[in-house]
Amino acid sequence: MPPISVMLVDDNPTFLRVTTQFLEAHEGIAVIGTADGGEQALEKAQALQPQIILIDLAMPNLPGLKAIPRLRKMLPQVGIIALTVMNTKSFQDAALKAGADTFIPKSHMRTKLLPAIRQLTQSGGKMTPEAIDIPNKRQDSRRILIIEDDDYLRRLYGKALSKAGYDIHPAGTIQEARDLLTQVRFDLLLCDIHMGKARGTDLLTEYADTLFTSGAQVVMVSGQAQYRDMCEEMGIDFFLEKPVAMSTLVALADRLT
Numbered sequence: 711m712p713p714i715s716v717m718l719v720d721d722n723p724t725f726l727r728v729t730t731q732f733l734e735a736h737e738g739i740a741v742i743g744t745a746d747g748g749e750q751a752l753e754k755a756q757a758l759q760p761q762i763i764l765i766d767l768a769m770p771n772l773p774g775l776k777a778i779p780r781l782r783k784m785l786p787q788v789g790i791i792a793l794t795v796m797n798t799k800s801f802q803d804a805a806l807k808a809g810a811d812t813f814i815p816k817s818h819m820r821t822k823l824l825p826a827i828r829q830l831t832q833s834g835g836k837m838t839p840e841a842i843d844i845p846n847k848r849q850d851s852r853r854i855l856i857i858e859d860d861d862y863l864r865r866l867y868g869k870a871l872s873k874a875g876y877d878i879h880p881a882g883t884i885q886e887a888r889d890l891l892t893q894v895r896f897d898l899l900l901c902d903i904h905m906g907k908a909r910g911t912d913l914l915t916e917y918a919d920t921l922f923t924s925g926a927q928v929v930m931v932s933g934q935a936q937y938r939d940m941c942e943e944m945g946i947d948f949f950l951e952k953p954v955a956m957s958t959l960v961a962l963a964d965r966l967t
Contacts, residue, residue: 717764718745722766725945751777765810795817796965852877857884884908929950
């Protein structure tokens with residue numbers, strides 16, 4: 711039996727690389743092409759004729775929500791799986807309304823992506839509502855790693871997120887964060903950029919493959935707004951400028967996990 715042909719669409723090159731490695735490590739799946747945006751996806755999908763298209767919803771120029779209807783019209787039989795860091799019912803509804811067969815938050819890719827690809831290939835239809843239901847995050851006690859060298863802020867963030875029902879693991883140094891990352895799988899990393907003489911961005915570069923494979927979401931925090939563009943170029947999910955309101959922090963954690 712020939713492998714299931716998959717095309718990936720995402721503007722983050724690290725995500726494309728790591729997801730390709732993850733999929734091709736499993737027998738019966740072949741990534742036949744990648745695209746860095748909606749326009750390129752339309753061109754490549756026509757030429758490659760994949761069985762499954764994985765497409766990010768939030769991309770510049772032609773985002774996934776606008777590209778999906780055009781892909782559906784071009785390839786009526788293709789299976790379309792919408793991906794996003796925004797784990798909310800509104801994004802799920804928008805993706806399905808646009809023509810996606812199913813919706814998978816990036817934080818759940820490790821467990822849900824392969825079954826979705828195989829089910830779509832076998833059935834040629836939409837996933838059952840139960841298969842795409844967004845789990846109750848608070849009941850799951852999602853794990854958050856807080857990497858912050860300021861003792862007061864580390865306690866403040868931890869108290870707010872713990873009160874909201876999250877399992878908090880604080881790290882006051884880069885080395886403490888490394889130790890935790892080798893022991894625990896996290897759903898979200900909240901990381902300060904300046905950690906004494908070290909930088910949180912260097913840690914994330916070091917663990918990029920691990921974080922992408924596990925589906926962990928990353929939020930960088932800094933009092934210097936000029937780092938926002940650098941974080942976007944690195945493919946980091948969100949940037950928060952200090953001071954951070956605790957209501958904003960909890961709401962963002964809810965959306966990303």
